[in-house]
Amino acid sequence: MVWTILATVVVGIWSYALILLWQIRSAVPYLRNQPDVFLDVAESRNSSRWPRVTVVAAARNEERSIEGAVRSWFGSDYPNLNVVVVNDRSTDRTAEILADLNNHYPSLKVHHVTELPEGWLGKTHALHLGASDMKSEWLLFTDADVTFHPKAIRKAVVFLETHRLDHITCTPDSKGGTWASKGLLSIFAASLLLYFRPHKILSPESSATAGIGAFNLVKTSVYRQIGGHLEIALCTGDDLKLGKLVKLNHFRQMMLFGNGMISVPWYKNVPEAARALEKNLFTAFNYSLPTAFFASACAFIAFFAPYIGIFFASGFQEISFAAAIAAQLAIFRYMGRLTGVPMTAALSVPLNAMSIFYCVMRSIYMAKKRGGIMWRDNLYPLAELREKGKI
Known part of the structure:
Protein backbone atom coordinates (compact mmCIF):
# COMPACT_ATOMS: atom_id res chain seq x y z
CA MET A 1 0.00 0.00 0.00
CA ARG A 25 9.80 25.71 -23.49
CA SER A 26 7.03 26.40 -26.01
CA ALA A 27 6.16 29.87 -24.72
CA VAL A 28 9.36 31.59 -23.53
CA PRO A 29 11.32 33.37 -26.30
CA TYR A 30 15.10 33.53 -26.67
CA LEU A 31 16.65 36.98 -26.57
CA ARG A 32 19.17 35.97 -29.25
CA ASN A 33 16.32 35.33 -31.72
CA GLN A 34 14.82 38.80 -31.34
CA PRO A 35 15.39 41.59 -33.92
CA ASP A 36 17.89 44.32 -33.09
CA VAL A 37 16.15 46.99 -35.17
CA PHE A 38 12.68 48.50 -35.08
CA LEU A 39 10.29 47.79 -37.93
CA ASP A 40 11.09 51.23 -39.29
CA VAL A 41 14.77 50.72 -40.17
CA ALA A 42 15.24 54.44 -40.77
CA GLU A 43 14.15 55.13 -37.20
CA SER A 44 16.54 52.46 -35.94
CA ARG A 45 19.43 54.39 -37.49
CA ASN A 46 18.34 57.52 -35.64
CA SER A 47 20.07 57.49 -32.24
CA SER A 48 17.36 59.73 -30.76
CA ARG A 49 14.83 56.95 -31.48
CA TRP A 50 16.54 54.73 -28.92
CA PRO A 51 15.56 55.48 -25.29
CA ARG A 52 18.40 56.04 -22.86
CA VAL A 53 19.36 52.95 -20.85
CA THR A 54 21.49 53.05 -17.70
CA VAL A 55 23.32 49.93 -16.58
CA VAL A 56 23.46 49.86 -12.75
CA ALA A 57 25.70 47.40 -10.90
CA ALA A 58 26.80 46.95 -7.29
CA ALA A 59 30.39 45.80 -6.81
CA ARG A 60 31.81 44.29 -3.64
CA ASN A 61 35.34 42.85 -3.86
CA GLU A 62 35.04 42.12 -7.58
CA GLU A 63 38.66 42.61 -8.61
CA ARG A 64 38.63 39.36 -10.62
CA SER A 65 35.62 40.21 -12.76
CA ILE A 66 34.76 43.91 -12.74
CA GLU A 67 37.05 44.94 -15.58
CA GLY A 68 35.74 42.34 -18.02
CA ALA A 69 32.15 43.14 -17.08
CA VAL A 70 32.48 46.91 -17.51
CA ARG A 71 34.32 46.54 -20.81
CA SER A 72 31.55 44.29 -22.12
CA TRP A 73 28.89 46.85 -21.15
CA PHE A 74 30.75 49.63 -22.95
CA GLY A 75 31.27 47.23 -25.85
CA SER A 76 27.53 47.25 -26.46
CA ASP A 77 26.41 48.66 -29.80
CA TYR A 78 23.44 50.30 -28.09
CA PRO A 79 23.51 53.97 -29.17
CA ASN A 80 22.22 55.62 -25.96
CA LEU A 81 23.85 54.02 -22.92
CA ASN A 82 25.03 55.08 -19.46
CA VAL A 83 26.92 52.90 -16.97
CA VAL A 84 26.90 53.36 -13.18
CA VAL A 85 28.89 51.17 -10.78
CA VAL A 86 28.54 51.47 -7.01
CA ASN A 87 31.59 50.23 -5.13
CA ASP A 88 30.08 48.85 -1.93
CA ARG A 89 32.85 48.99 0.71
CA SER A 90 35.28 46.84 -1.24
CA THR A 91 38.50 45.87 0.53
CA ASP A 92 40.35 44.56 -2.53
CA ARG A 93 41.48 46.35 -5.72
CA THR A 94 37.96 47.04 -7.01
CA ALA A 95 38.18 50.82 -6.43
CA GLU A 96 41.57 51.00 -8.15
CA ILE A 97 40.34 49.04 -11.16
CA LEU A 98 37.25 51.25 -11.43
CA ALA A 99 39.48 54.35 -11.37
CA ASP A 100 41.54 52.94 -14.27
CA LEU A 101 38.35 52.11 -16.17
CA ASN A 102 37.07 55.64 -15.56
CA ASN A 103 40.17 56.99 -17.28
CA HIS A 104 39.43 54.79 -20.28
CA TYR A 105 35.66 55.37 -20.24
CA PRO A 106 35.09 58.98 -19.03
CA SER A 107 31.30 58.50 -19.09
CA LEU A 108 31.52 55.73 -16.46
CA LYS A 109 29.93 56.98 -13.25
CA VAL A 110 31.32 55.49 -10.04
CA HIS A 111 29.93 55.86 -6.51
CA HIS A 112 31.91 54.74 -3.48
CA VAL A 113 30.03 53.60 -0.38
CA THR A 114 32.09 53.69 2.82
CA GLU A 115 29.31 53.15 5.39
CA LEU A 116 26.10 51.14 5.11
CA PRO A 117 22.98 52.93 6.39
CA GLU A 118 20.86 51.08 8.92
CA GLY A 119 17.97 49.07 7.52
CA TRP A 120 19.65 48.17 4.24
CA LEU A 121 21.50 45.23 2.74
CA GLY A 122 24.69 46.32 1.02
CA LYS A 123 23.54 45.32 -2.45
CA THR A 124 20.02 46.79 -2.28
CA HIS A 125 21.42 50.07 -0.93
CA ALA A 126 24.07 50.19 -3.68
CA LEU A 127 21.54 49.56 -6.46
CA HIS A 128 19.10 52.10 -5.00
CA LEU A 129 21.90 54.67 -4.78
CA GLY A 130 23.13 53.96 -8.32
CA ALA A 131 19.65 54.44 -9.77
CA SER A 132 18.62 57.40 -7.62
CA ASP A 133 19.73 60.31 -9.79
CA MET A 134 19.54 58.78 -13.26
CA LYS A 135 17.31 60.44 -15.82
CA SER A 136 17.24 57.63 -18.36
CA GLU A 137 14.03 55.95 -19.52
CA TRP A 138 15.23 52.45 -18.62
CA LEU A 139 17.35 50.99 -15.80
CA LEU A 140 19.24 47.75 -16.37
CA PHE A 141 20.22 46.19 -13.04
CA THR A 142 22.98 43.62 -13.33
CA ASP A 143 25.78 42.03 -11.31
CA ALA A 144 29.43 43.09 -11.38
CA ASP A 145 30.59 39.79 -12.90
CA VAL A 146 28.06 39.64 -15.76
CA THR A 147 29.05 40.21 -19.38
CA PHE A 148 26.77 41.10 -22.30
CA HIS A 149 26.86 40.31 -26.00
CA PRO A 150 27.19 43.59 -27.95
CA LYS A 151 23.60 43.28 -29.22
CA ALA A 152 21.96 42.12 -25.98
CA ILE A 153 20.69 45.54 -24.84
CA ARG A 154 19.55 46.56 -28.31
CA LYS A 155 17.55 43.35 -28.73
CA ALA A 156 16.04 43.73 -25.25
CA VAL A 157 14.89 47.30 -25.89
CA VAL A 158 13.33 46.40 -29.26
CA PHE A 159 11.49 43.52 -27.56
CA LEU A 160 10.29 45.73 -24.71
CA GLU A 161 8.97 48.47 -26.93
CA THR A 162 7.47 46.09 -29.49
CA HIS A 163 5.53 44.22 -26.80
CA ARG A 164 4.82 47.32 -24.67
CA LEU A 165 6.39 45.89 -21.55
CA ASP A 166 7.53 47.59 -18.35
CA HIS A 167 10.08 45.00 -17.26
CA ILE A 168 11.97 42.04 -18.70
CA THR A 169 14.42 39.70 -17.06
CA CYS A 170 16.69 37.19 -18.80
CA THR A 171 18.39 33.96 -17.79
CA PRO A 172 22.18 33.99 -18.28
CA ASP A 173 24.67 31.44 -19.53
CA SER A 174 26.73 30.14 -16.63
CA LYS A 175 30.40 29.58 -17.40
CA GLY A 176 33.02 27.56 -15.54
CA GLY A 177 32.74 25.24 -12.57
CA THR A 178 33.58 21.60 -11.94
CA TRP A 179 31.54 18.66 -13.17
CA ALA A 180 29.80 18.42 -9.78
CA SER A 181 29.01 22.14 -9.47
CA LYS A 182 27.62 22.15 -13.01
CA GLY A 183 25.35 19.27 -12.06
CA LEU A 184 24.14 21.31 -9.09
CA LEU A 185 23.41 24.16 -11.55
CA SER A 186 21.01 21.96 -13.51
CA ILE A 187 18.95 21.29 -10.35
CA PHE A 188 19.12 24.92 -9.21
CA ALA A 189 18.10 26.29 -12.62
CA ALA A 190 15.26 23.78 -13.03
CA SER A 191 13.88 24.62 -9.59
CA LEU A 192 13.88 28.34 -10.36
CA LEU A 193 12.36 27.86 -13.80
CA LEU A 194 9.49 25.73 -12.51
CA TYR A 195 8.98 28.14 -9.61
CA PHE A 196 8.88 31.19 -11.90
CA ARG A 197 6.37 29.66 -14.37
CA PRO A 198 7.55 32.23 -16.93
CA HIS A 199 4.93 31.28 -19.53
CA LYS A 200 2.29 32.79 -17.21
CA ILE A 201 4.09 35.96 -16.12
CA LEU A 202 2.43 38.24 -18.67
CA SER A 203 -1.05 37.21 -17.54
CA PRO A 204 -2.51 39.69 -14.99
CA GLU A 205 -4.60 36.83 -13.54
CA SER A 206 -1.50 34.81 -12.64
CA SER A 207 0.71 35.37 -9.61
CA ALA A 208 3.74 34.19 -11.62
CA THR A 209 6.64 36.63 -11.67
CA ALA A 210 10.41 36.60 -12.12
CA GLY A 211 13.52 38.64 -11.54
CA ILE A 212 17.11 37.57 -12.26
CA GLY A 213 20.05 39.61 -10.99
CA ALA A 214 22.09 39.18 -14.17
CA PHE A 215 19.56 41.12 -16.28
CA ASN A 216 16.66 43.09 -14.79
CA LEU A 217 15.59 45.80 -17.26
CA VAL A 218 12.82 48.00 -15.88
CA LYS A 219 11.21 51.26 -16.96
CA THR A 220 12.54 54.07 -14.76
CA SER A 221 9.09 55.57 -14.15
CA VAL A 222 7.88 52.15 -12.95
CA TYR A 223 10.92 51.77 -10.70
CA ARG A 224 10.21 55.16 -9.14
CA GLN A 225 6.52 54.35 -8.72
CA ILE A 226 7.22 51.14 -6.79
CA GLY A 227 9.63 53.00 -4.51
CA GLY A 228 12.87 51.70 -5.97
CA HIS A 229 14.60 49.21 -3.69
CA LEU A 230 13.24 50.84 -0.54
CA GLU A 231 10.48 48.28 0.06
CA ILE A 232 12.91 45.39 -0.51
CA ALA A 233 15.84 46.96 1.36
CA LEU A 234 16.24 43.85 3.55
CA CYS A 235 15.40 41.18 0.95
CA THR A 236 18.35 38.93 0.14
CA GLY A 237 16.58 37.79 -3.04
CA ASP A 238 16.35 41.39 -4.23
CA ASP A 239 16.31 40.51 -7.93
CA LEU A 240 13.28 38.23 -7.62
CA LYS A 241 11.55 40.65 -5.24
CA LEU A 242 12.03 43.54 -7.66
CA GLY A 243 10.17 41.53 -10.29
CA LYS A 244 7.48 40.70 -7.75
CA LEU A 245 7.01 44.40 -6.89
CA VAL A 246 6.56 45.20 -10.58
CA LYS A 247 3.91 42.48 -10.92
CA LEU A 248 2.11 43.41 -7.69
CA ASN A 249 1.74 46.95 -9.00
CA HIS A 250 0.07 45.61 -12.17
CA PHE A 251 2.83 46.41 -14.67
CA ARG A 252 3.66 44.20 -17.66
CA GLN A 253 6.67 41.92 -17.50
CA MET A 254 8.16 38.90 -19.24
CA MET A 255 11.11 36.55 -18.92
CA LEU A 256 13.37 35.52 -21.82
CA PHE A 257 16.12 32.95 -22.20
CA GLY A 258 19.37 34.92 -22.50
CA ASN A 259 21.59 32.08 -23.70
CA GLY A 260 24.36 33.41 -25.92
CA MET A 261 23.60 37.00 -24.92
CA ILE A 262 24.28 37.20 -21.17
CA SER A 263 26.98 35.35 -19.27
CA VAL A 264 27.91 34.92 -15.60
CA PRO A 265 30.63 32.75 -14.04
CA TRP A 266 29.32 29.76 -12.10
CA TYR A 267 30.84 28.58 -8.83
CA LYS A 268 34.10 26.65 -9.06
CA ASN A 269 32.90 23.78 -6.87
Whole structure:
Protein backbone atom coordinates (compact mmCIF):
# COMPACT_ATOMS: atom_id res chain seq x y z
CA MET A 1 0.00 0.00 0.00
CA VAL A 2 2.82 2.43 0.93
CA TRP A 3 4.69 1.72 -2.31
CA THR A 4 1.51 2.27 -4.33
CA ILE A 5 0.87 5.66 -2.72
CA LEU A 6 4.53 6.64 -3.10
CA ALA A 7 4.63 5.57 -6.75
CA THR A 8 1.44 7.50 -7.53
CA VAL A 9 2.75 10.64 -5.82
CA VAL A 10 6.17 10.72 -7.47
CA VAL A 11 4.92 9.90 -10.96
CA GLY A 12 2.33 12.66 -10.54
CA ILE A 13 4.97 15.18 -9.42
CA TRP A 14 7.38 14.47 -12.25
CA SER A 15 4.66 14.21 -14.91
CA TYR A 16 3.35 17.62 -13.85
CA ALA A 17 6.90 19.06 -13.86
CA LEU A 18 7.49 17.66 -17.36
CA ILE A 19 4.25 19.14 -18.69
CA LEU A 20 5.04 22.48 -17.05
CA LEU A 21 8.53 22.52 -18.56
CA TRP A 22 7.09 21.72 -21.99
CA GLN A 23 4.72 24.69 -21.68
CA ILE A 24 7.62 26.93 -20.64
CA ARG A 25 9.80 25.71 -23.49
CA SER A 26 7.03 26.40 -26.01
CA ALA A 27 6.16 29.87 -24.72
CA VAL A 28 9.36 31.59 -23.53
CA PRO A 29 11.32 33.37 -26.30
CA TYR A 30 15.10 33.53 -26.67
CA LEU A 31 16.65 36.98 -26.57
CA ARG A 32 19.17 35.97 -29.25
CA ASN A 33 16.32 35.33 -31.72
CA GLN A 34 14.82 38.80 -31.34
CA PRO A 35 15.39 41.59 -33.92
CA ASP A 36 17.89 44.32 -33.09
CA VAL A 37 16.15 46.99 -35.17
CA PHE A 38 12.68 48.50 -35.08
CA LEU A 39 10.29 47.79 -37.93
CA ASP A 40 11.09 51.23 -39.29
CA VAL A 41 14.77 50.72 -40.17
CA ALA A 42 15.24 54.44 -40.77
CA GLU A 43 14.15 55.13 -37.20
CA SER A 44 16.54 52.46 -35.94
CA ARG A 45 19.43 54.39 -37.49
CA ASN A 46 18.34 57.52 -35.64
CA SER A 47 20.07 57.49 -32.24
CA SER A 48 17.36 59.73 -30.76
CA ARG A 49 14.83 56.95 -31.48
CA TRP A 50 16.54 54.73 -28.92
CA PRO A 51 15.56 55.48 -25.29
CA ARG A 52 18.40 56.04 -22.86
CA VAL A 53 19.36 52.95 -20.85
CA THR A 54 21.49 53.05 -17.70
CA VAL A 55 23.32 49.93 -16.58
CA VAL A 56 23.46 49.86 -12.75
CA ALA A 57 25.70 47.40 -10.90
CA ALA A 58 26.80 46.95 -7.29
CA ALA A 59 30.39 45.80 -6.81
CA ARG A 60 31.81 44.29 -3.64
CA ASN A 61 35.34 42.85 -3.86
CA GLU A 62 35.04 42.12 -7.58
CA GLU A 63 38.66 42.61 -8.61
CA ARG A 64 38.63 39.36 -10.62
CA SER A 65 35.62 40.21 -12.76
CA ILE A 66 34.76 43.91 -12.74
CA GLU A 67 37.05 44.94 -15.58
CA GLY A 68 35.74 42.34 -18.02
CA ALA A 69 32.15 43.14 -17.08
CA VAL A 70 32.48 46.91 -17.51
CA ARG A 71 34.32 46.54 -20.81
CA SER A 72 31.55 44.29 -22.12
CA TRP A 73 28.89 46.85 -21.15
CA PHE A 74 30.75 49.63 -22.95
CA GLY A 75 31.27 47.23 -25.85
CA SER A 76 27.53 47.25 -26.46
CA ASP A 77 26.41 48.66 -29.80
CA TYR A 78 23.44 50.30 -28.09
CA PRO A 79 23.51 53.97 -29.17
CA ASN A 80 22.22 55.62 -25.96
CA LEU A 81 23.85 54.02 -22.92
CA ASN A 82 25.03 55.08 -19.46
CA VAL A 83 26.92 52.90 -16.97
CA VAL A 84 26.90 53.36 -13.18
CA VAL A 85 28.89 51.17 -10.78
CA VAL A 86 28.54 51.47 -7.01
CA ASN A 87 31.59 50.23 -5.13
CA ASP A 88 30.08 48.85 -1.93
CA ARG A 89 32.85 48.99 0.71
CA SER A 90 35.28 46.84 -1.24
CA THR A 91 38.50 45.87 0.53
CA ASP A 92 40.35 44.56 -2.53
CA ARG A 93 41.48 46.35 -5.72
CA THR A 94 37.96 47.04 -7.01
CA ALA A 95 38.18 50.82 -6.43
CA GLU A 96 41.57 51.00 -8.15
CA ILE A 97 40.34 49.04 -11.16
CA LEU A 98 37.25 51.25 -11.43
CA ALA A 99 39.48 54.35 -11.37
CA ASP A 100 41.54 52.94 -14.27
CA LEU A 101 38.35 52.11 -16.17
CA ASN A 102 37.07 55.64 -15.56
CA ASN A 103 40.17 56.99 -17.28
CA HIS A 104 39.43 54.79 -20.28
CA TYR A 105 35.66 55.37 -20.24
CA PRO A 106 35.09 58.98 -19.03
CA SER A 107 31.30 58.50 -19.09
CA LEU A 108 31.52 55.73 -16.46
CA LYS A 109 29.93 56.98 -13.25
CA VAL A 110 31.32 55.49 -10.04
CA HIS A 111 29.93 55.86 -6.51
CA HIS A 112 31.91 54.74 -3.48
CA VAL A 113 30.03 53.60 -0.38
CA THR A 114 32.09 53.69 2.82
CA GLU A 115 29.31 53.15 5.39
CA LEU A 116 26.10 51.14 5.11
CA PRO A 117 22.98 52.93 6.39
CA GLU A 118 20.86 51.08 8.92
CA GLY A 119 17.97 49.07 7.52
CA TRP A 120 19.65 48.17 4.24
CA LEU A 121 21.50 45.23 2.74
CA GLY A 122 24.69 46.32 1.02
CA LYS A 123 23.54 45.32 -2.45
CA THR A 124 20.02 46.79 -2.28
CA HIS A 125 21.42 50.07 -0.93
CA ALA A 126 24.07 50.19 -3.68
CA LEU A 127 21.54 49.56 -6.46
CA HIS A 128 19.10 52.10 -5.00
CA LEU A 129 21.90 54.67 -4.78
CA GLY A 130 23.13 53.96 -8.32
CA ALA A 131 19.65 54.44 -9.77
CA SER A 132 18.62 57.40 -7.62
CA ASP A 133 19.73 60.31 -9.79
CA MET A 134 19.54 58.78 -13.26
CA LYS A 135 17.31 60.44 -15.82
CA SER A 136 17.24 57.63 -18.36
CA GLU A 137 14.03 55.95 -19.52
CA TRP A 138 15.23 52.45 -18.62
CA LEU A 139 17.35 50.99 -15.80
CA LEU A 140 19.24 47.75 -16.37
CA PHE A 141 20.22 46.19 -13.04
CA THR A 142 22.98 43.62 -13.33
CA ASP A 143 25.78 42.03 -11.31
CA ALA A 144 29.43 43.09 -11.38
CA ASP A 145 30.59 39.79 -12.90
CA VAL A 146 28.06 39.64 -15.76
CA THR A 147 29.05 40.21 -19.38
CA PHE A 148 26.77 41.10 -22.30
CA HIS A 149 26.86 40.31 -26.00
CA PRO A 150 27.19 43.59 -27.95
CA LYS A 151 23.60 43.28 -29.22
CA ALA A 152 21.96 42.12 -25.98
CA ILE A 153 20.69 45.54 -24.84
CA ARG A 154 19.55 46.56 -28.31
CA LYS A 155 17.55 43.35 -28.73
CA ALA A 156 16.04 43.73 -25.25
CA VAL A 157 14.89 47.30 -25.89
CA VAL A 158 13.33 46.40 -29.26
CA PHE A 159 11.49 43.52 -27.56
CA LEU A 160 10.29 45.73 -24.71
CA GLU A 161 8.97 48.47 -26.93
CA THR A 162 7.47 46.09 -29.49
CA HIS A 163 5.53 44.22 -26.80
CA ARG A 164 4.82 47.32 -24.67
CA LEU A 165 6.39 45.89 -21.55
CA ASP A 166 7.53 47.59 -18.35
CA HIS A 167 10.08 45.00 -17.26
CA ILE A 168 11.97 42.04 -18.70
CA THR A 169 14.42 39.70 -17.06
CA CYS A 170 16.69 37.19 -18.80
CA THR A 171 18.39 33.96 -17.79
CA PRO A 172 22.18 33.99 -18.28
CA ASP A 173 24.67 31.44 -19.53
CA SER A 174 26.73 30.14 -16.63
CA LYS A 175 30.40 29.58 -17.40
CA GLY A 176 33.02 27.56 -15.54
CA GLY A 177 32.74 25.24 -12.57
CA THR A 178 33.58 21.60 -11.94
CA TRP A 179 31.54 18.66 -13.17
CA ALA A 180 29.80 18.42 -9.78
CA SER A 181 29.01 22.14 -9.47
CA LYS A 182 27.62 22.15 -13.01
CA GLY A 183 25.35 19.27 -12.06
CA LEU A 184 24.14 21.31 -9.09
CA LEU A 185 23.41 24.16 -11.55
CA SER A 186 21.01 21.96 -13.51
CA ILE A 187 18.95 21.29 -10.35
CA PHE A 188 19.12 24.92 -9.21
CA ALA A 189 18.10 26.29 -12.62
CA ALA A 190 15.26 23.78 -13.03
CA SER A 191 13.88 24.62 -9.59
CA LEU A 192 13.88 28.34 -10.36
CA LEU A 193 12.36 27.86 -13.80
CA LEU A 194 9.49 25.73 -12.51
CA TYR A 195 8.98 28.14 -9.61
CA PHE A 196 8.88 31.19 -11.90
CA ARG A 197 6.37 29.66 -14.37
CA PRO A 198 7.55 32.23 -16.93
CA HIS A 199 4.93 31.28 -19.53
CA LYS A 200 2.29 32.79 -17.21
CA ILE A 201 4.09 35.96 -16.12
CA LEU A 202 2.43 38.24 -18.67
CA SER A 203 -1.05 37.21 -17.54
CA PRO A 204 -2.51 39.69 -14.99
CA GLU A 205 -4.60 36.83 -13.54
CA SER A 206 -1.50 34.81 -12.64
CA SER A 207 0.71 35.37 -9.61
CA ALA A 208 3.74 34.19 -11.62
CA THR A 209 6.64 36.63 -11.67
CA ALA A 210 10.41 36.60 -12.12
CA GLY A 211 13.52 38.64 -11.54
CA ILE A 212 17.11 37.57 -12.26
CA GLY A 213 20.05 39.61 -10.99
CA ALA A 214 22.09 39.18 -14.17
CA PHE A 215 19.56 41.12 -16.28
CA ASN A 216 16.66 43.09 -14.79
CA LEU A 217 15.59 45.80 -17.26
CA VAL A 218 12.82 48.00 -15.88
CA LYS A 219 11.21 51.26 -16.96
CA THR A 220 12.54 54.07 -14.76
CA SER A 221 9.09 55.57 -14.15
CA VAL A 222 7.88 52.15 -12.95
CA TYR A 223 10.92 51.77 -10.70
CA ARG A 224 10.21 55.16 -9.14
CA GLN A 225 6.52 54.35 -8.72
CA ILE A 226 7.22 51.14 -6.79
CA GLY A 227 9.63 53.00 -4.51
CA GLY A 228 12.87 51.70 -5.97
CA HIS A 229 14.60 49.21 -3.69
CA LEU A 230 13.24 50.84 -0.54
CA GLU A 231 10.48 48.28 0.06
CA ILE A 232 12.91 45.39 -0.51
CA ALA A 233 15.84 46.96 1.36
CA LEU A 234 16.24 43.85 3.55
CA CYS A 235 15.40 41.18 0.95
CA THR A 236 18.35 38.93 0.14
CA GLY A 237 16.58 37.79 -3.04
CA ASP A 238 16.35 41.39 -4.23
CA ASP A 239 16.31 40.51 -7.93
CA LEU A 240 13.28 38.23 -7.62
CA LYS A 241 11.55 40.65 -5.24
CA LEU A 242 12.03 43.54 -7.66
CA GLY A 243 10.17 41.53 -10.29
CA LYS A 244 7.48 40.70 -7.75
CA LEU A 245 7.01 44.40 -6.89
CA VAL A 246 6.56 45.20 -10.58
CA LYS A 247 3.91 42.48 -10.92
CA LEU A 248 2.11 43.41 -7.69
CA ASN A 249 1.74 46.95 -9.00
CA HIS A 250 0.07 45.61 -12.17
CA PHE A 251 2.83 46.41 -14.67
CA ARG A 252 3.66 44.20 -17.66
CA GLN A 253 6.67 41.92 -17.50
CA MET A 254 8.16 38.90 -19.24
CA MET A 255 11.11 36.55 -18.92
CA LEU A 256 13.37 35.52 -21.82
CA PHE A 257 16.12 32.95 -22.20
CA GLY A 258 19.37 34.92 -22.50
CA ASN A 259 21.59 32.08 -23.70
CA GLY A 260 24.36 33.41 -25.92
CA MET A 261 23.60 37.00 -24.92
CA ILE A 262 24.28 37.20 -21.17
CA SER A 263 26.98 35.35 -19.27
CA VAL A 264 27.91 34.92 -15.60
CA PRO A 265 30.63 32.75 -14.04
CA TRP A 266 29.32 29.76 -12.10
CA TYR A 267 30.84 28.58 -8.83
CA LYS A 268 34.10 26.65 -9.06
CA ASN A 269 32.90 23.78 -6.87
CA VAL A 270 30.03 22.67 -4.64
CA PRO A 271 31.48 24.08 -1.36
CA GLU A 272 31.91 27.50 -3.01
CA ALA A 273 28.32 27.32 -4.28
CA ALA A 274 27.10 26.41 -0.79
CA ARG A 275 28.87 29.43 0.72
CA ALA A 276 27.56 31.77 -1.97
CA LEU A 277 23.97 30.47 -1.79
CA GLU A 278 24.00 30.48 2.00
CA LYS A 279 22.23 33.85 2.19
CA ASN A 280 19.51 32.91 -0.33
CA LEU A 281 18.26 29.40 0.30
CA PHE A 282 16.80 29.75 3.81
CA THR A 283 15.20 32.97 2.56
CA ALA A 284 13.06 30.93 0.16
CA PHE A 285 11.25 29.47 3.19
CA ASN A 286 10.86 32.86 4.90
CA TYR A 287 13.35 31.68 7.54
CA SER A 288 10.82 29.16 8.90
CA LEU A 289 12.26 25.83 10.05
CA PRO A 290 8.96 23.88 9.74
CA THR A 291 8.42 25.18 6.21
CA ALA A 292 12.02 24.47 5.22
CA PHE A 293 12.01 20.91 6.57
CA PHE A 294 8.58 20.07 5.12
CA ALA A 295 9.57 21.35 1.67
CA SER A 296 12.92 19.56 1.87
CA ALA A 297 11.24 16.29 2.90
CA CYS A 298 8.83 16.51 -0.04
CA ALA A 299 11.68 17.25 -2.43
CA PHE A 300 13.72 14.38 -0.97
CA ILE A 301 10.86 11.96 -1.65
CA ALA A 302 10.37 13.31 -5.18
CA PHE A 303 14.05 12.96 -6.08
CA PHE A 304 15.06 9.75 -4.34
CA ALA A 305 11.92 7.60 -3.98
CA PRO A 306 11.93 6.54 -7.67
CA TYR A 307 15.48 5.14 -7.39
CA ILE A 308 14.71 3.31 -4.15
CA GLY A 309 11.29 2.09 -5.28
CA ILE A 310 12.45 0.64 -8.58
CA PHE A 311 14.55 -1.91 -6.63
CA PHE A 312 11.98 -2.82 -3.98
CA ALA A 313 8.61 -2.42 -5.72
CA SER A 314 7.06 -4.65 -8.37
CA GLY A 315 4.43 -4.64 -11.08
CA PHE A 316 2.57 -1.36 -11.59
CA GLN A 317 4.58 0.31 -8.84
CA GLU A 318 7.88 -0.51 -10.55
CA ILE A 319 6.57 0.82 -13.88
CA SER A 320 5.44 4.04 -12.16
CA PHE A 321 8.84 4.59 -10.57
CA ALA A 322 10.52 3.95 -13.93
CA ALA A 323 8.20 6.52 -15.54
CA ALA A 324 9.12 9.05 -12.84
CA ILE A 325 12.82 8.47 -13.52
CA ALA A 326 12.24 8.87 -17.27
CA ALA A 327 10.45 12.19 -16.65
CA GLN A 328 13.32 13.33 -14.41
CA LEU A 329 15.90 12.51 -17.08
CA ALA A 330 13.86 14.27 -19.80
CA ILE A 331 13.65 17.41 -17.65
CA PHE A 332 17.34 17.49 -16.81
CA ARG A 333 18.39 16.64 -20.35
CA TYR A 334 16.60 19.81 -21.43
CA MET A 335 18.05 21.81 -18.52
CA GLY A 336 21.52 20.60 -19.47
CA ARG A 337 21.07 21.95 -22.98
CA LEU A 338 19.58 25.20 -21.69
CA THR A 339 22.33 25.85 -19.13
CA GLY A 340 25.29 24.41 -21.03
CA VAL A 341 25.79 21.67 -18.43
CA PRO A 342 27.38 18.46 -19.83
CA MET A 343 24.80 15.71 -20.20
CA THR A 344 26.71 13.35 -17.93
CA ALA A 345 26.49 15.97 -15.14
CA ALA A 346 22.90 17.03 -15.84
CA LEU A 347 21.64 13.44 -15.84
CA SER A 348 23.35 12.52 -12.55
CA VAL A 349 20.15 13.48 -10.76
CA PRO A 350 20.64 11.75 -7.37
CA LEU A 351 24.15 13.20 -6.98
CA ASN A 352 22.97 16.66 -8.00
CA ALA A 353 20.01 16.45 -5.63
CA MET A 354 22.39 15.55 -2.78
CA SER A 355 24.44 18.65 -3.61
CA ILE A 356 21.44 20.97 -3.49
CA PHE A 357 20.20 19.39 -0.25
CA TYR A 358 23.64 19.99 1.23
CA CYS A 359 23.45 23.65 0.22
CA VAL A 360 19.96 24.05 1.70
CA MET A 361 20.83 22.33 4.98
CA ARG A 362 24.01 24.36 5.31
CA SER A 363 22.09 27.59 4.71
CA ILE A 364 19.63 26.68 7.48
CA TYR A 365 22.33 25.52 9.89
CA MET A 366 24.51 28.63 9.45
CA ALA A 367 21.53 30.98 9.81
CA LYS A 368 20.38 29.31 13.02
CA LYS A 369 23.92 29.09 14.39
CA ARG A 370 24.56 32.80 13.83
CA GLY A 371 21.03 33.91 14.58
CA GLY A 372 20.90 35.65 11.23
CA ILE A 373 22.19 35.93 7.68
CA MET A 374 25.77 37.05 7.09
CA TRP A 375 26.18 39.07 3.91
CA ARG A 376 28.97 41.40 2.89
CA ASP A 377 30.45 41.29 6.39
CA ASN A 378 27.18 42.29 8.08
CA LEU A 379 24.98 40.06 10.25
CA TYR A 380 21.23 40.57 9.79
CA PRO A 381 19.09 39.04 12.59
CA LEU A 382 16.46 36.54 11.43
CA ALA A 383 13.69 38.37 13.32
CA GLU A 384 14.44 41.58 11.43
CA LEU A 385 14.59 39.79 8.09
CA ARG A 386 11.28 38.02 8.74
CA GLU A 387 9.59 41.31 9.62
CA LYS A 388 11.08 43.62 6.99
CA GLY A 389 12.45 41.28 4.34
CA LYS A 390 9.25 39.94 2.83
CA ILE A 391 6.66 41.35 0.46
